[in-house]
Amino acid sequence: MSLTSPITERKLTIGTRNSKLALIQAERVSGALNNAHPHIKFPWQTVSVSGDVDKTSPFLKFGGPSDAAKNIWTEEMETKLSSGELDLLVHCLKDMPTRLPSGCVLGAIIHREDPRDALIIKASLRDQYTDLSQLPAGSVVGTSSTRRKALLRYKYPHLKIQECRGNIDTRLRKLDEGEFSAIILATAGLNRINMTSRISKHLPPSEFPYAIGQGALGIEIREGDTETLNIIQQIEEPLTRWICMAERSLLRTLQGGCSSPVAVNCTVENEDDQPRTRTCLRLEGTIIHPHGTSQVSAFEVAEMASDDEAEALGEKLAKRLEENGGRALLDEIRLVQEEEMGTSQK
Incomplete structure:
Protein backbone atom coordinates (compact mmCIF):
# COMPACT_ATOMS: atom_id res chain seq x y z
CA MET A 1 0.00 0.00 0.00
CA SER A 2 1.55 3.30 -1.07
CA LEU A 3 1.09 6.47 0.92
CA THR A 4 0.95 9.92 -0.66
CA SER A 5 1.30 13.25 1.10
CA PRO A 6 -1.81 15.43 1.05
CA ILE A 7 -1.63 18.35 -1.36
CA THR A 8 -1.55 21.64 0.51
CA GLU A 9 -4.08 24.03 -0.97
CA ARG A 10 -2.45 27.32 -1.88
CA LYS A 11 -3.99 30.58 -0.77
CA LEU A 12 -3.24 34.29 -0.81
CA THR A 13 -5.05 36.31 1.85
CA ILE A 14 -6.61 39.65 0.88
CA GLY A 15 -6.75 42.50 3.38
CA THR A 16 -9.69 44.91 3.31
CA ARG A 17 -11.45 47.49 5.45
CA ASN A 18 -14.58 46.32 7.24
CA SER A 19 -17.21 48.33 5.41
CA LYS A 20 -20.00 47.29 3.08
CA LEU A 21 -18.31 48.88 0.07
CA ALA A 22 -14.84 47.55 0.95
CA LEU A 23 -16.18 44.00 1.33
CA ILE A 24 -17.94 44.18 -2.03
CA GLN A 25 -14.69 45.37 -3.60
CA ALA A 26 -12.68 42.58 -1.94
CA GLU A 27 -15.22 40.00 -3.07
CA ARG A 28 -15.02 41.28 -6.64
CA VAL A 29 -11.23 41.11 -6.67
CA SER A 30 -11.26 37.67 -5.04
CA GLY A 31 -13.72 36.40 -7.64
CA ALA A 32 -11.71 37.77 -10.56
CA LEU A 33 -8.52 36.23 -9.18
CA ASN A 34 -10.24 32.89 -8.59
CA ASN A 35 -11.46 32.87 -12.19
CA ALA A 36 -7.96 33.60 -13.47
CA HIS A 37 -6.26 31.19 -11.02
CA PRO A 38 -8.72 28.42 -10.04
CA HIS A 39 -5.94 26.48 -8.27
CA ILE A 40 -5.45 29.29 -5.72
CA LYS A 41 -7.83 30.43 -2.97
CA PHE A 42 -8.17 34.13 -2.21
CA PRO A 43 -9.90 34.52 1.18
CA TRP A 44 -10.13 37.99 2.71
CA GLN A 45 -9.55 39.35 6.19
CA THR A 46 -10.95 42.61 7.53
CA VAL A 47 -8.76 45.19 9.25
CA SER A 48 -9.84 48.15 11.37
CA VAL A 49 -8.17 51.37 10.14
CA SER A 50 -7.95 54.75 11.87
CA GLY A 51 -10.03 56.47 9.19
CA ASP A 52 -12.97 54.22 10.09
CA VAL A 53 -12.46 54.58 13.86
CA ASP A 54 -12.64 58.40 13.80
CA LYS A 55 -15.71 59.09 11.68
CA THR A 56 -16.34 62.68 12.76
CA SER A 57 -13.12 64.69 12.40
CA PRO A 58 -12.57 66.63 9.18
CA PHE A 59 -9.85 65.10 7.01
CA LEU A 60 -7.73 68.22 7.51
CA LYS A 61 -7.05 66.97 11.04
CA PHE A 62 -5.03 64.12 9.54
CA GLY A 63 -3.00 66.38 7.24
CA GLY A 64 0.71 65.94 6.77
CA PRO A 65 3.44 66.27 4.18
CA SER A 66 2.55 65.23 0.65
CA ASP A 67 -0.50 62.93 0.73
CA ALA A 68 0.36 61.36 4.09
CA ALA A 69 -3.19 62.03 5.28
CA LYS A 70 -4.35 59.09 3.18
CA ASN A 71 -2.48 56.75 5.54
CA ILE A 72 -5.58 56.77 7.74
CA TRP A 73 -7.08 54.29 5.23
CA THR A 74 -4.03 52.11 4.66
CA GLU A 75 -1.49 52.09 7.50
CA GLU A 76 -2.89 49.30 9.68
CA MET A 77 -3.35 47.01 6.69
CA GLU A 78 0.17 47.73 5.46
CA THR A 79 1.58 46.65 8.81
CA LYS A 80 -0.10 43.26 8.41
CA LEU A 81 1.05 43.06 4.78
CA SER A 82 4.66 43.68 5.74
CA SER A 83 4.52 41.07 8.53
CA GLY A 84 3.22 38.41 6.13
CA GLU A 85 -0.19 38.10 7.82
CA LEU A 86 -1.76 39.40 4.59
CA ASP A 87 -0.57 38.83 1.02
CA LEU A 88 -2.33 41.63 -0.85
CA LEU A 89 -4.49 44.62 0.01
CA VAL A 90 -7.49 45.98 -1.89
CA HIS A 91 -8.01 49.74 -1.68
CA CYS A 92 -10.09 52.41 -3.35
CA LEU A 93 -7.24 53.84 -5.40
CA LYS A 94 -8.15 57.42 -4.47
CA ASP A 95 -7.45 56.52 -0.82
CA MET A 96 -3.92 55.28 -1.53
CA PRO A 97 -0.97 57.62 -0.95
CA THR A 98 1.09 58.20 -4.10
CA ARG A 99 4.19 57.34 -2.09
CA LEU A 100 3.83 54.01 -0.28
CA PRO A 101 5.84 52.95 2.78
CA SER A 102 9.10 51.09 2.33
CA GLY A 103 8.49 47.46 1.41
CA CYS A 104 5.07 48.06 -0.18
CA VAL A 105 4.22 48.64 -3.86
CA LEU A 106 1.13 49.21 -5.99
CA GLY A 107 1.00 45.94 -7.91
CA ALA A 108 -2.10 46.36 -10.07
CA ILE A 109 -4.88 48.83 -10.88
CA ILE A 110 -8.23 47.31 -11.83
CA HIS A 111 -11.99 47.66 -12.19
CA ARG A 112 -12.42 51.42 -12.69
CA GLU A 113 -16.06 52.29 -12.33
CA ASP A 114 -17.53 55.63 -13.43
CA PRO A 115 -15.15 58.20 -11.84
CA ARG A 116 -17.67 61.06 -11.75
CA PRO A 204 -19.80 66.50 -15.42
CA PRO A 205 -16.02 66.22 -14.99
CA SER A 206 -15.47 69.20 -17.28
CA GLU A 207 -17.20 71.34 -14.62
CA PHE A 208 -16.63 69.28 -11.48
CA PRO A 209 -13.39 67.28 -11.94
CA TYR A 210 -12.95 64.17 -9.82
CA ALA A 211 -10.33 62.84 -7.41
CA ILE A 212 -7.13 61.16 -8.57
CA GLY A 213 -7.83 57.45 -9.04
CA GLN A 214 -11.53 57.78 -8.18
CA GLY A 215 -13.53 54.69 -9.14
CA ALA A 216 -10.51 52.39 -9.55
CA LEU A 217 -9.26 49.67 -7.22
CA GLY A 218 -5.60 49.36 -6.29
CA ILE A 219 -3.95 46.10 -5.20
CA GLU A 220 -0.99 46.63 -2.89
CA ILE A 221 1.63 43.90 -2.35
CA ARG A 222 5.02 43.44 -0.74
CA GLU A 223 7.95 44.81 -2.68
CA GLY A 224 9.88 42.03 -4.36
CA ASP A 225 6.97 39.55 -4.30
CA THR A 226 7.19 38.82 -8.03
CA GLU A 227 5.05 35.70 -7.78
CA THR A 228 2.05 37.56 -6.36
CA LEU A 229 2.67 40.41 -8.80
CA ASN A 230 2.44 38.04 -11.76
CA ILE A 231 -0.77 36.57 -10.35
CA ILE A 232 -2.61 39.87 -9.87
CA GLN A 233 -1.45 41.39 -13.15
CA GLN A 234 -3.50 38.71 -14.94
CA ILE A 235 -6.66 40.69 -14.07
CA GLU A 236 -5.23 44.16 -14.71
CA GLU A 237 -6.50 46.42 -17.48
CA PRO A 238 -3.58 48.26 -19.18
CA LEU A 239 -5.61 51.33 -20.19
CA THR A 240 -7.00 51.72 -16.66
CA ARG A 241 -3.47 51.37 -15.31
CA TRP A 242 -2.02 54.05 -17.58
CA ILE A 243 -4.83 56.54 -16.91
CA CYS A 244 -4.53 56.13 -13.15
CA MET A 245 -0.73 56.16 -13.22
CA ALA A 246 -0.82 59.48 -15.10
CA GLU A 247 -3.24 60.91 -12.54
CA ARG A 248 -1.17 59.67 -9.59
CA SER A 249 2.03 60.99 -11.17
CA LEU A 250 0.41 64.43 -11.40
CA LEU A 251 -0.52 64.38 -7.71
CA ARG A 252 2.86 63.01 -6.62
CA THR A 253 4.75 65.67 -8.57
CA LEU A 254 2.59 68.44 -7.11
CA GLN A 255 3.08 66.98 -3.60
CA GLY A 256 -0.66 67.23 -3.09
CA GLY A 257 -2.77 64.78 -1.13
CA CYS A 258 -6.01 64.03 0.64
CA SER A 259 -5.99 67.52 2.17
CA SER A 260 -5.02 69.28 -1.08
CA PRO A 261 -7.82 70.29 -3.47
CA VAL A 262 -6.39 68.74 -6.66
CA ALA A 263 -8.79 67.36 -9.27
CA VAL A 264 -8.52 65.66 -12.65
CA ASN A 265 -10.41 64.64 -15.75
CA CYS A 266 -8.69 62.09 -18.00
CA THR A 267 -10.15 61.01 -21.34
CA VAL A 268 -9.05 58.84 -24.25
CA GLU A 269 -8.59 60.76 -27.50
CA ASN A 270 -9.63 58.83 -30.61
CA GLU A 271 -9.21 60.98 -33.68
CA ASP A 272 -10.81 59.96 -37.00
CA ASP A 273 -11.79 56.54 -35.57
CA GLN A 274 -8.55 55.10 -36.89
CA PRO A 275 -7.03 52.07 -35.17
CA ARG A 276 -4.12 52.95 -32.91
CA THR A 277 -1.14 51.02 -31.70
CA ARG A 278 -0.64 53.61 -28.98
CA THR A 279 -3.19 55.13 -26.60
CA CYS A 280 -3.69 58.89 -26.67
CA LEU A 281 -4.73 60.44 -23.35
CA ARG A 282 -5.88 63.96 -22.54
CA LEU A 283 -5.17 64.72 -18.87
CA GLU A 284 -6.74 67.82 -17.34
CA GLY A 285 -5.72 68.99 -13.88
CA THR A 286 -7.10 71.62 -11.51
CA ILE A 287 -5.85 73.05 -8.21
CA ILE A 288 -8.51 74.88 -6.17
CA HIS A 289 -8.02 77.17 -3.18
CA PRO A 290 -9.85 75.56 -0.21
CA HIS A 291 -11.77 78.79 0.37
CA GLY A 292 -12.96 78.74 -3.24
CA THR A 293 -11.30 82.06 -4.04
CA SER A 294 -9.24 80.90 -7.03
CA GLN A 295 -8.21 77.93 -9.13
CA VAL A 296 -5.55 77.00 -11.70
CA SER A 297 -6.23 74.58 -14.56
CA ALA A 298 -4.23 73.12 -17.45
CA PHE A 299 -4.13 70.05 -19.70
CA GLU A 300 -1.66 67.91 -21.64
CA VAL A 301 -2.19 65.34 -24.40
CA ALA A 302 0.18 62.48 -25.12
CA GLU A 303 0.33 59.11 -26.81
CA MET A 304 1.63 56.23 -24.74
CA ALA A 305 2.18 52.52 -24.62
CA SER A 306 4.06 52.13 -21.34
CA ASP A 307 4.04 52.92 -17.62
CA ASP A 308 6.93 55.35 -18.06
CA GLU A 309 5.01 57.37 -20.64
CA ALA A 310 1.96 57.51 -18.37
CA GLU A 311 4.13 58.79 -15.50
CA ALA A 312 5.71 61.34 -17.83
CA LEU A 313 2.29 62.71 -18.83
CA GLY A 314 1.40 63.39 -15.18
CA GLU A 315 4.76 65.03 -14.52
CA LYS A 316 4.45 67.24 -17.61
CA LEU A 317 0.99 68.44 -16.58
CA ALA A 318 2.18 69.13 -13.02
CA LYS A 319 4.95 71.35 -14.35
CA ARG A 320 2.52 73.20 -16.62
CA LEU A 321 0.17 73.79 -13.68
CA GLU A 322 3.05 75.09 -11.58
CA GLU A 323 4.11 77.47 -14.37
CA ASN A 324 0.50 78.70 -14.69
CA GLY A 325 0.38 79.75 -11.03
CA GLY A 326 -0.17 76.39 -9.38
CA ARG A 327 3.03 76.47 -7.32
CA ALA A 328 2.13 79.78 -5.70
CA LEU A 329 -1.40 78.52 -5.10
CA LEU A 330 -0.17 75.30 -3.46
CA ASP A 331 2.14 77.31 -1.20
CA GLU A 332 -0.82 79.48 -0.20
CA ILE A 333 -2.97 76.39 0.42
CA ARG A 334 -0.28 74.91 2.68
CA LEU A 335 -0.15 78.10 4.78
CA VAL A 336 -3.95 78.25 5.04
CA GLN A 337 -4.10 74.64 6.19
CA GLU A 338 -1.30 75.10 8.72
CA GLU A 339 -3.19 78.03 10.21
CA GLU A 340 -6.42 76.06 10.34
CA MET A 341 -4.63 73.16 12.02
CA GLY A 342 -3.03 75.47 14.54
CA THR A 343 0.50 74.61 13.39
CA SER A 344 1.50 77.83 11.66
CA GLN A 345 4.67 79.31 13.12
CA LYS A 346 3.56 82.84 12.32
Whole structure:
Protein backbone atom coordinates (compact mmCIF):
# COMPACT_ATOMS: atom_id res chain seq x y z
CA MET A 1 0.00 0.00 0.00
CA SER A 2 1.55 3.30 -1.07
CA LEU A 3 1.09 6.47 0.92
CA THR A 4 0.95 9.92 -0.66
CA SER A 5 1.30 13.25 1.10
CA PRO A 6 -1.81 15.43 1.05
CA ILE A 7 -1.63 18.35 -1.36
CA THR A 8 -1.55 21.64 0.51
CA GLU A 9 -4.08 24.03 -0.97
CA ARG A 10 -2.45 27.32 -1.88
CA LYS A 11 -3.99 30.58 -0.77
CA LEU A 12 -3.24 34.29 -0.81
CA THR A 13 -5.05 36.31 1.85
CA ILE A 14 -6.61 39.65 0.88
CA GLY A 15 -6.75 42.50 3.38
CA THR A 16 -9.69 44.91 3.31
CA ARG A 17 -11.45 47.49 5.45
CA ASN A 18 -14.58 46.32 7.24
CA SER A 19 -17.21 48.33 5.41
CA LYS A 20 -20.00 47.29 3.08
CA LEU A 21 -18.31 48.88 0.07
CA ALA A 22 -14.84 47.55 0.95
CA LEU A 23 -16.18 44.00 1.33
CA ILE A 24 -17.94 44.18 -2.03
CA GLN A 25 -14.69 45.37 -3.60
CA ALA A 26 -12.68 42.58 -1.94
CA GLU A 27 -15.22 40.00 -3.07
CA ARG A 28 -15.02 41.28 -6.64
CA VAL A 29 -11.23 41.11 -6.67
CA SER A 30 -11.26 37.67 -5.04
CA GLY A 31 -13.72 36.40 -7.64
CA ALA A 32 -11.71 37.77 -10.56
CA LEU A 33 -8.52 36.23 -9.18
CA ASN A 34 -10.24 32.89 -8.59
CA ASN A 35 -11.46 32.87 -12.19
CA ALA A 36 -7.96 33.60 -13.47
CA HIS A 37 -6.26 31.19 -11.02
CA PRO A 38 -8.72 28.42 -10.04
CA HIS A 39 -5.94 26.48 -8.27
CA ILE A 40 -5.45 29.29 -5.72
CA LYS A 41 -7.83 30.43 -2.97
CA PHE A 42 -8.17 34.13 -2.21
CA PRO A 43 -9.90 34.52 1.18
CA TRP A 44 -10.13 37.99 2.71
CA GLN A 45 -9.55 39.35 6.19
CA THR A 46 -10.95 42.61 7.53
CA VAL A 47 -8.76 45.19 9.25
CA SER A 48 -9.84 48.15 11.37
CA VAL A 49 -8.17 51.37 10.14
CA SER A 50 -7.95 54.75 11.87
CA GLY A 51 -10.03 56.47 9.19
CA ASP A 52 -12.97 54.22 10.09
CA VAL A 53 -12.46 54.58 13.86
CA ASP A 54 -12.64 58.40 13.80
CA LYS A 55 -15.71 59.09 11.68
CA THR A 56 -16.34 62.68 12.76
CA SER A 57 -13.12 64.69 12.40
CA PRO A 58 -12.57 66.63 9.18
CA PHE A 59 -9.85 65.10 7.01
CA LEU A 60 -7.73 68.22 7.51
CA LYS A 61 -7.05 66.97 11.04
CA PHE A 62 -5.03 64.12 9.54
CA GLY A 63 -3.00 66.38 7.24
CA GLY A 64 0.71 65.94 6.77
CA PRO A 65 3.44 66.27 4.18
CA SER A 66 2.55 65.23 0.65
CA ASP A 67 -0.50 62.93 0.73
CA ALA A 68 0.36 61.36 4.09
CA ALA A 69 -3.19 62.03 5.28
CA LYS A 70 -4.35 59.09 3.18
CA ASN A 71 -2.48 56.75 5.54
CA ILE A 72 -5.58 56.77 7.74
CA TRP A 73 -7.08 54.29 5.23
CA THR A 74 -4.03 52.11 4.66
CA GLU A 75 -1.49 52.09 7.50
CA GLU A 76 -2.89 49.30 9.68
CA MET A 77 -3.35 47.01 6.69
CA GLU A 78 0.17 47.73 5.46
CA THR A 79 1.58 46.65 8.81
CA LYS A 80 -0.10 43.26 8.41
CA LEU A 81 1.05 43.06 4.78
CA SER A 82 4.66 43.68 5.74
CA SER A 83 4.52 41.07 8.53
CA GLY A 84 3.22 38.41 6.13
CA GLU A 85 -0.19 38.10 7.82
CA LEU A 86 -1.76 39.40 4.59
CA ASP A 87 -0.57 38.83 1.02
CA LEU A 88 -2.33 41.63 -0.85
CA LEU A 89 -4.49 44.62 0.01
CA VAL A 90 -7.49 45.98 -1.89
CA HIS A 91 -8.01 49.74 -1.68
CA CYS A 92 -10.09 52.41 -3.35
CA LEU A 93 -7.24 53.84 -5.40
CA LYS A 94 -8.15 57.42 -4.47
CA ASP A 95 -7.45 56.52 -0.82
CA MET A 96 -3.92 55.28 -1.53
CA PRO A 97 -0.97 57.62 -0.95
CA THR A 98 1.09 58.20 -4.10
CA ARG A 99 4.19 57.34 -2.09
CA LEU A 100 3.83 54.01 -0.28
CA PRO A 101 5.84 52.95 2.78
CA SER A 102 9.10 51.09 2.33
CA GLY A 103 8.49 47.46 1.41
CA CYS A 104 5.07 48.06 -0.18
CA VAL A 105 4.22 48.64 -3.86
CA LEU A 106 1.13 49.21 -5.99
CA GLY A 107 1.00 45.94 -7.91
CA ALA A 108 -2.10 46.36 -10.07
CA ILE A 109 -4.88 48.83 -10.88
CA ILE A 110 -8.23 47.31 -11.83
CA HIS A 111 -11.99 47.66 -12.19
CA ARG A 112 -12.42 51.42 -12.69
CA GLU A 113 -16.06 52.29 -12.33
CA ASP A 114 -17.53 55.63 -13.43
CA PRO A 115 -15.15 58.20 -11.84
CA ARG A 116 -17.67 61.06 -11.75
CA ASP A 117 -19.06 62.62 -8.59
CA ALA A 118 -22.78 62.24 -7.94
CA LEU A 119 -25.23 64.75 -6.51
CA ILE A 120 -27.86 63.27 -4.19
CA ILE A 121 -30.69 65.63 -3.25
CA LYS A 122 -32.94 64.76 -0.31
CA ALA A 123 -36.27 63.22 -1.21
CA SER A 124 -38.45 66.21 -0.28
CA LEU A 125 -36.54 68.46 -2.70
CA ARG A 126 -35.95 66.10 -5.62
CA ASP A 127 -39.07 67.20 -7.50
CA GLN A 128 -38.07 70.87 -7.18
CA TYR A 129 -34.33 70.83 -7.83
CA THR A 130 -32.06 68.78 -10.03
CA ASP A 131 -28.83 70.80 -9.95
CA LEU A 132 -26.56 72.53 -7.43
CA SER A 133 -27.14 75.87 -9.13
CA GLN A 134 -30.88 75.57 -8.49
CA LEU A 135 -30.64 75.02 -4.74
CA PRO A 136 -31.72 78.12 -2.73
CA ALA A 137 -29.06 80.28 -1.09
CA GLY A 138 -27.99 78.83 2.25
CA SER A 139 -28.86 75.25 1.33
CA VAL A 140 -26.56 72.86 3.20
CA VAL A 141 -24.48 70.47 1.08
CA GLY A 142 -22.56 67.72 2.86
CA THR A 143 -19.19 66.29 1.91
CA SER A 144 -15.97 65.21 3.63
CA SER A 145 -13.69 65.88 0.65
CA THR A 146 -11.50 69.00 0.64
CA ARG A 147 -11.60 68.89 -3.17
CA ARG A 148 -15.39 68.87 -3.29
CA LYS A 149 -15.64 71.60 -0.64
CA ALA A 150 -13.25 73.81 -2.60
CA LEU A 151 -15.08 73.24 -5.89
CA LEU A 152 -18.44 73.96 -4.26
CA ARG A 153 -17.16 77.20 -2.73
CA TYR A 154 -15.62 78.25 -6.05
CA LYS A 155 -18.58 77.40 -8.30
CA TYR A 156 -21.58 77.70 -5.94
CA PRO A 157 -20.79 80.35 -3.31
CA HIS A 158 -24.48 80.65 -2.43
CA LEU A 159 -24.42 77.22 -0.78
CA LYS A 160 -23.37 76.32 2.77
CA ILE A 161 -20.83 73.48 2.97
CA GLN A 162 -20.88 71.15 5.97
CA GLU A 163 -18.75 68.17 6.99
CA CYS A 164 -20.34 64.80 6.24
CA ARG A 165 -18.32 61.69 7.14
CA GLY A 166 -19.09 58.00 7.50
CA ASN A 167 -19.76 55.15 5.11
CA ILE A 168 -22.21 55.57 2.24
CA ASP A 169 -25.21 54.26 4.19
CA THR A 170 -24.42 56.63 7.10
CA ARG A 171 -24.18 59.65 4.82
CA LEU A 172 -27.41 58.79 3.04
CA ARG A 173 -29.14 58.36 6.40
CA LYS A 174 -27.95 61.81 7.51
CA LEU A 175 -29.35 63.23 4.28
CA ASP A 176 -32.68 61.47 4.79
CA GLU A 177 -32.87 62.68 8.40
CA GLY A 178 -32.65 66.28 7.21
CA GLU A 179 -29.10 67.31 8.12
CA PHE A 180 -28.44 68.35 4.52
CA SER A 181 -30.29 69.52 1.44
CA ALA A 182 -27.91 67.45 -0.66
CA ILE A 183 -24.69 65.48 -0.43
CA ILE A 184 -22.00 64.57 -2.95
CA LEU A 185 -20.63 61.04 -3.22
CA ALA A 186 -18.59 59.05 -5.73
CA THR A 187 -20.72 57.44 -8.42
CA ALA A 188 -18.50 54.34 -8.29
CA GLY A 189 -19.34 53.55 -4.67
CA LEU A 190 -23.06 53.99 -5.23
CA ASN A 191 -22.92 51.73 -8.28
CA ARG A 192 -21.04 49.02 -6.40
CA ILE A 193 -23.56 48.85 -3.56
CA ASN A 194 -26.54 49.04 -5.95
CA MET A 195 -27.64 52.50 -4.82
CA THR A 196 -27.50 54.17 -8.25
CA SER A 197 -31.19 55.06 -7.94
CA ARG A 198 -30.30 57.64 -5.26
CA ILE A 199 -28.34 59.76 -7.75
CA SER A 200 -30.05 63.01 -8.71
CA LYS A 201 -27.37 64.04 -11.20
CA HIS A 202 -23.91 63.01 -12.34
CA LEU A 203 -21.63 66.03 -12.07
CA PRO A 204 -19.80 66.50 -15.42
CA PRO A 205 -16.02 66.22 -14.99
CA SER A 206 -15.47 69.20 -17.28
CA GLU A 207 -17.20 71.34 -14.62
CA PHE A 208 -16.63 69.28 -11.48
CA PRO A 209 -13.39 67.28 -11.94
CA TYR A 210 -12.95 64.17 -9.82
CA ALA A 211 -10.33 62.84 -7.41
CA ILE A 212 -7.13 61.16 -8.57
CA GLY A 213 -7.83 57.45 -9.04
CA GLN A 214 -11.53 57.78 -8.18
CA GLY A 215 -13.53 54.69 -9.14
CA ALA A 216 -10.51 52.39 -9.55
CA LEU A 217 -9.26 49.67 -7.22
CA GLY A 218 -5.60 49.36 -6.29
CA ILE A 219 -3.95 46.10 -5.20
CA GLU A 220 -0.99 46.63 -2.89
CA ILE A 221 1.63 43.90 -2.35
CA ARG A 222 5.02 43.44 -0.74
CA GLU A 223 7.95 44.81 -2.68
CA GLY A 224 9.88 42.03 -4.36
CA ASP A 225 6.97 39.55 -4.30
CA THR A 226 7.19 38.82 -8.03
CA GLU A 227 5.05 35.70 -7.78
CA THR A 228 2.05 37.56 -6.36
CA LEU A 229 2.67 40.41 -8.80
CA ASN A 230 2.44 38.04 -11.76
CA ILE A 231 -0.77 36.57 -10.35
CA ILE A 232 -2.61 39.87 -9.87
CA GLN A 233 -1.45 41.39 -13.15
CA GLN A 234 -3.50 38.71 -14.94
CA ILE A 235 -6.66 40.69 -14.07
CA GLU A 236 -5.23 44.16 -14.71
CA GLU A 237 -6.50 46.42 -17.48
CA PRO A 238 -3.58 48.26 -19.18
CA LEU A 239 -5.61 51.33 -20.19
CA THR A 240 -7.00 51.72 -16.66
CA ARG A 241 -3.47 51.37 -15.31
CA TRP A 242 -2.02 54.05 -17.58
CA ILE A 243 -4.83 56.54 -16.91
CA CYS A 244 -4.53 56.13 -13.15
CA MET A 245 -0.73 56.16 -13.22
CA ALA A 246 -0.82 59.48 -15.10
CA GLU A 247 -3.24 60.91 -12.54
CA ARG A 248 -1.17 59.67 -9.59
CA SER A 249 2.03 60.99 -11.17
CA LEU A 250 0.41 64.43 -11.40
CA LEU A 251 -0.52 64.38 -7.71
CA ARG A 252 2.86 63.01 -6.62
CA THR A 253 4.75 65.67 -8.57
CA LEU A 254 2.59 68.44 -7.11
CA GLN A 255 3.08 66.98 -3.60
CA GLY A 256 -0.66 67.23 -3.09
CA GLY A 257 -2.77 64.78 -1.13
CA CYS A 258 -6.01 64.03 0.64
CA SER A 259 -5.99 67.52 2.17
CA SER A 260 -5.02 69.28 -1.08
CA PRO A 261 -7.82 70.29 -3.47
CA VAL A 262 -6.39 68.74 -6.66
CA ALA A 263 -8.79 67.36 -9.27
CA VAL A 264 -8.52 65.66 -12.65
CA ASN A 265 -10.41 64.64 -15.75
CA CYS A 266 -8.69 62.09 -18.00
CA THR A 267 -10.15 61.01 -21.34
CA VAL A 268 -9.05 58.84 -24.25
CA GLU A 269 -8.59 60.76 -27.50
CA ASN A 270 -9.63 58.83 -30.61
CA GLU A 271 -9.21 60.98 -33.68
CA ASP A 272 -10.81 59.96 -37.00
CA ASP A 273 -11.79 56.54 -35.57
CA GLN A 274 -8.55 55.10 -36.89
CA PRO A 275 -7.03 52.07 -35.17
CA ARG A 276 -4.12 52.95 -32.91
CA THR A 277 -1.14 51.02 -31.70
CA ARG A 278 -0.64 53.61 -28.98
CA THR A 279 -3.19 55.13 -26.60
CA CYS A 280 -3.69 58.89 -26.67
CA LEU A 281 -4.73 60.44 -23.35
CA ARG A 282 -5.88 63.96 -22.54
CA LEU A 283 -5.17 64.72 -18.87
CA GLU A 284 -6.74 67.82 -17.34
CA GLY A 285 -5.72 68.99 -13.88
CA THR A 286 -7.10 71.62 -11.51
CA ILE A 287 -5.85 73.05 -8.21
CA ILE A 288 -8.51 74.88 -6.17
CA HIS A 289 -8.02 77.17 -3.18
CA PRO A 290 -9.85 75.56 -0.21
CA HIS A 291 -11.77 78.79 0.37
CA GLY A 292 -12.96 78.74 -3.24
CA THR A 293 -11.30 82.06 -4.04
CA SER A 294 -9.24 80.90 -7.03
CA GLN A 295 -8.21 77.93 -9.13
CA VAL A 296 -5.55 77.00 -11.70
CA SER A 297 -6.23 74.58 -14.56
CA ALA A 298 -4.23 73.12 -17.45
CA PHE A 299 -4.13 70.05 -19.70
CA GLU A 300 -1.66 67.91 -21.64
CA VAL A 301 -2.19 65.34 -24.40
CA ALA A 302 0.18 62.48 -25.12
CA GLU A 303 0.33 59.11 -26.81
CA MET A 304 1.63 56.23 -24.74
CA ALA A 305 2.18 52.52 -24.62
CA SER A 306 4.06 52.13 -21.34
CA ASP A 307 4.04 52.92 -17.62
CA ASP A 308 6.93 55.35 -18.06
CA GLU A 309 5.01 57.37 -20.64
CA ALA A 310 1.96 57.51 -18.37
CA GLU A 311 4.13 58.79 -15.50
CA ALA A 312 5.71 61.34 -17.83
CA LEU A 313 2.29 62.71 -18.83
CA GLY A 314 1.40 63.39 -15.18
CA GLU A 315 4.76 65.03 -14.52
CA LYS A 316 4.45 67.24 -17.61
CA LEU A 317 0.99 68.44 -16.58
CA ALA A 318 2.18 69.13 -13.02
CA LYS A 319 4.95 71.35 -14.35
CA ARG A 320 2.52 73.20 -16.62
CA LEU A 321 0.17 73.79 -13.68
CA GLU A 322 3.05 75.09 -11.58
CA GLU A 323 4.11 77.47 -14.37
CA ASN A 324 0.50 78.70 -14.69
CA GLY A 325 0.38 79.75 -11.03
CA GLY A 326 -0.17 76.39 -9.38
CA ARG A 327 3.03 76.47 -7.32
CA ALA A 328 2.13 79.78 -5.70
CA LEU A 329 -1.40 78.52 -5.10
CA LEU A 330 -0.17 75.30 -3.46
CA ASP A 331 2.14 77.31 -1.20
CA GLU A 332 -0.82 79.48 -0.20
CA ILE A 333 -2.97 76.39 0.42
CA ARG A 334 -0.28 74.91 2.68
CA LEU A 335 -0.15 78.10 4.78
CA VAL A 336 -3.95 78.25 5.04
CA GLN A 337 -4.10 74.64 6.19
CA GLU A 338 -1.30 75.10 8.72
CA GLU A 339 -3.19 78.03 10.21
CA GLU A 340 -6.42 76.06 10.34
CA MET A 341 -4.63 73.16 12.02
CA GLY A 342 -3.03 75.47 14.54
CA THR A 343 0.50 74.61 13.39
CA SER A 344 1.50 77.83 11.66
CA GLN A 345 4.67 79.31 13.12
CA LYS A 346 3.56 82.84 12.32
